[in-house]
Amino acid sequence: MITTVVELDQWTDVFQTSAGAIYQSDAERCWYVDFAGKVAKFDYRCLLKLRKAVYHIDIEQALLNTTKDPDVEIIFICACDHCYVLSLLQIIALKELLEGTFVMLELNHIIHDRLYNLPL
């Protein structure tokens, strides 16, 4: 428990919703995704792959699907240690979390450009 607190101290909160949160670790140059009961580490490539995989799921199609299959999606990302097995509601929540995160990262990029990378 104590180690978690120490780790969180070095992480920057990128975006949070009631369903989860994404933190950035500058030291490790990666992101920690706190979602569906676990905290998973994602590097640049894997985070992009996660975004692609989640955005790729056709939520509308899944909602309209009347077959008896369970509404569960398995998000498996190649060359990444983590795998998610999520219900439809969780997918919507994860998508919201990722959308917010990338907006914040984009905003951070703009701030960096405007404040720190100014030509002298």
Place this chain on the structure above:
Amino acid sequence: MKDLLRIKSLISSEIETLLNQQVKKEAYSSSVYLSMASWCNRNGYDFSSEYFFKQAEEERHHQLKFYKYILDMGGNAVSPEVTGIKQEYNSFREVFEEALDQEISVTNSIKNIYARCMKDQDFVTMEFLNWFLKEQREEEYKARRALELFEVIGEEGTGRWQIDKHVGQIKYDSEA
């Protein structure tokens, strides 16, 4: 908070997607030209066949240029899937009409990426695209000139044989 996205890649993910679409477009063009080369060869238009083989090679070269640029900038270059290549043509003229259509579509697509780069102030990619814009001048000129031959020579009699012979000699060496 560090700007990790920028540290990893010079181009934005939107530009990367557009460039990957262009990779696919160039690969498609290359395959279309290869199919045209085959059709011309089968129908006895050997010079035109040779012309299209060269064009296919050029499009492949363009594809690789885009591909390597994406990788060099820290992006993810995606090897494209190319399907739906037309194998049969109704006439000799139709082949060249479609070749011009193909080039016009490539020019438009590059203009579209350029416009997006301008919006994002991605001057690095704009500079990279300048080479392609100049290349398109040549490509469109050659395709248009080939079609022009159908008008000035005419298809009657040995016309198509003459056209085929002249297609192989089309060159663009404008200094403009």
